[in-house]
Amino acid sequence: DGGITQSPKYLFRKEGQNVTLSCEQNLNHDAMYWYRQDPGQGLRLIYYSQIVNDFQKGDIAEGYSVSREKKESFPLTVTSAQKNPTAFYLCASSPGTSGSSYNEQFFGPGTRLTVL
Amino acid sequence: QKEVEQDPGPLSVPEGAIVSLNCTYSNSAFQYFMWYRQYSRKGPELLMYTYSSGNKEDGRFTAQVDKSSKYISLFIRDSQPSDSATYLCAMYISSGSARQLTFGSGTQLTVLP
Numbered sequence: 001d002g003g004i005t006q007s008p009k010y011l012f013r014k015e016g017q018n019v020t021l022s023c024e025q026n027l028n029h030d031a032m033y034w035y036r037q038d039p040g041q042g043l044r045l046i047y048y049s050q051i052v053n054d055f056q057k058g059d060i061a062e063g064y065s066v067s068r069e070k071k072e073s074f075p076l077t078v079t080s081a082q083k084n085p086t087a088f089y090l091c092a093s094s095p096g097t098s099g100s101s102y103n104e105q106f107f108g109p110g111t112r113l114t115v116l
Numbered sequence: 117q118k119e120v121e122q123d124p125g126p127l128s129v130p131e132g133a134i135v136s137l138n139c140t141y142s143n144s145a146f147q148y149f150m151w152y153r154q155y156s157r158k159g160p161e162l163l164m165y166t167y168s169s170g171n172k173e174d175g176r177f178t179a180q181v182d183k184s185s186k187y188i189s190l191f192i193r194d195s196q197p198s199d200s201a202t203y204l205c206a207m208y209i210s211s212g213s214a215r216q217l218t219f220g221s222g223t224q225l226t227v228l229p
Contacts, residue, residue: 004159040124042204042219043160058216090159104150105217107159 004108023091122220
């Protein structure tokens with residue numbers, strides 16, 4: 001089955017700890033994205049990556065870090081500098097970003113992070 | 117002012133009703149318009165997309181774009197309890213770096229049996 005997997009499904013963190021959320025895709029997509037979803041605020045872009053070993057900040061990158069060492073993997077680290085990390089985190093991928101054709105983003109099942 | 121505005125609801129309708137979900141936007145450069153459906157505690161899934169103005173139909177779903185008014189709609193005919201979910205509009209400009217999606221805040225829909 002092709003798709004996007006995220007782990008863990010639920011994650012609890014103590015204040016002051018860094019945690020890493022996993023995102024893997026086997027769709028052979030070039031681009032990958034991380035979003036944060038809070039109630040009533042829709043999805044906000046944290047980081048995105050168009051190719052391996054390259055990534056860009058989104059609208060709310062402060063307190064987060066990412067890496068893209070492999071095409072299929074795009075882990076997100078929530079650092080202790082993120083002041084309000086409790087949220088639902090969604091990873092997405094899309095075939096590519098070149099050209100002007102339609103480019104659908106496919107989403108994973110999400111990770112719910114709670115800071116205790 | 118947000119680039120994309122969407123009424124958060126919640127919206128409750130009886131089974132069989134026609135549902136109208138709407139978004140307005142401020143950036144006239146948006147070219148692609150999408151509707152995602154998100155069930156509780158799940159990732160969003162794409163329902164429909166449209167390019168430029170006009171209507172697009174897929175089964176019980178119709179997406180409508182009016183670029184002159186900067187207004188998009190999703191209509192659901194013969195609504196079913198299984199349609200109960202949060203519906204997110206999204207849009208993007210096809211040129212530029214990663215064609216980032218800009219999302220509305222989502223409308224929570226409940227279809228009552």
